[in-house]
Amino acid sequence: MKLRQVASGWEFESEKDLEDLVWNNLEKLFGYKPLKRQYQVSGQYCDILAFGKNKELVIIELKNSEDRYIVQQLTRYYHALLDEQPFSEHINFQVPIVLIAVTPNFHRDNHIDRKYHQLKFNFLQFKIIYHDQKFSLNIINTDTTLNWKLDFDYLPENHVNKNIPTPPKRFYQLIEKCTPQQRAKLLKFRETILQFDDRMEEIVQEGGIYYGKGKTKYCAELRLNSKKELVLFLWLPRNFYSGSQANSTRMRIWTDWNNAAIVRPAAKGLGRITSFDIEFAKQNSKNQSLDIFLYHALNKWFERI
Structure with a gap:
């Protein structure tokens, strides 16, 4: 469709x-x-x-x-x-x-x-x-x-640049302990980000991988926590769902890889998500696929650069 x-x-x-x-x-x-x-x-x-x-x-x-x-x-x-x-x-x-x-x-x-x-x-x-x-x-x-x-659900097919590079070695290191389902989602996640706009860059650093425009305007980040579990961050407005025009803030995203369920501010470090947050999110999810959520987040991000 x-x-x-x-x-x-x-x-x-x-x-x-x-x-x-x-x-x-x-x-x-x-x-x-x-x-x-x-x-x-x-x-x-x-x-x-x-x-x-x-x-x-x-x-x-x-x-x-x-x-x-x-x-x-x-x-x-x-x-x-x-x-x-x-x-x-x-x-x-x-x-x-x-x-x-x-x-x-x-x-x-x-x-x-x-x-x-x-x-x-x-x-x-x-x-x-x-x-x-x-x-x-x-x-x-x-x-x-x-x-x-x-x-x-609908993911518009604009801003597409088909020629994306092979994932760097660091990317595979980050997803090493993920399940096959999670790996497939993360590869799709990476593809969506890099295809969205030809200005988007993949920046490998010691702590993880950043996506954005140059080294000062990030929109996404992948890194490991102390348990070697993958953690995902996006730079979103604090009131993303209400369409606020506030400045973008680094947010940690918890997901079950089907629905984007929890968004929490994490200006530094890994932020904190409690077991209560996770249980609440499972019962009150917006039921929106991660791909669709990411598309709208990228739209908001590019409005601000």
């Missing part, structure tokens, strides 16, 4: 990206069981077919931009599927078929076509919201104001 940033916010790069997200989260969003996507009937392709708790057929047509003919398109699908009656083991064709149009905007002709139509059409309008370093798909029924929200 890919997004692109536009003047009004964010949008899907293609209709397929929208379809992938809806299809993979169909039950979570609407409670419908998926049947088939891009189903061919009478020379036409239905975006998504599903069924509800009463075995009713659900036809979902998705548009990544305004389309004045979406009502006619759903009408043709309705006719062809009613005539063919596929998926008889799942569908009761004696129950009314549900017709759903999903689009970021509805053309005025869509409303006129629906007004004088014999069939019932559900108009769902979607928008991608970016807030608090998270993306969500927000969908609203234009008639009932019933709404759905789906949070999703």
Whole structure:
């Protein structure tokens, strides 16, 4: 799935990206069981077919931009599927078929076509919201104001410089005692940092490895503690999650390598994280992948150099 940033916010790069997200989260969003996507009937392709708790057929047509003919398109699908009656083991064709149009905007002709139509059409309008370093798909029924929200991870693919050097010997020394899962995450962590901007440097020192611009503007640090365990630091604003514009501060990051869970100031040394902090973080994690967290941290860091 890919997004692109536009003047009004964010949008899907293609209709397929929208379809992938809806299809993979169909039950979570609407409670419908998926049947088939891009189903061919009478020379036409239905975006998504599903069924509800009463075995009713659900036809979902998705548009990544305004389309004045979406009502006619759903009408043709309705006719062809009613005539063919596929998926008889799942569908009761004696129950009314549900017709759903999903689009970021509805053309005025869509409303006129629906007004004088014999069939019932559900108009769902979607928008991608970016807030608090998270993306969500927000969908609203234009008639009932019933709404759905789906949070999703997305790592934008900009600021990429593919030619990154082989990790230095010191890097492998630092990750020597890590698990295979942690090593894979750390290699990805390093790759994300170095690919983010061509000004980013990898600086090997006796105590560990720093990432940043020169030897005075660091954004990340890897080092070992007294138990030879790897410790991660990022230079973040103290109120990173609230979008504060305060000066950056060296923060220690505790992670389970799936979620960025604890952020604590550590201006010098290793800082301190208690067992209570760790237990609290496990139960109250923001459930945001480390890669996504790092991307937003790097964005904030580069705003300040």
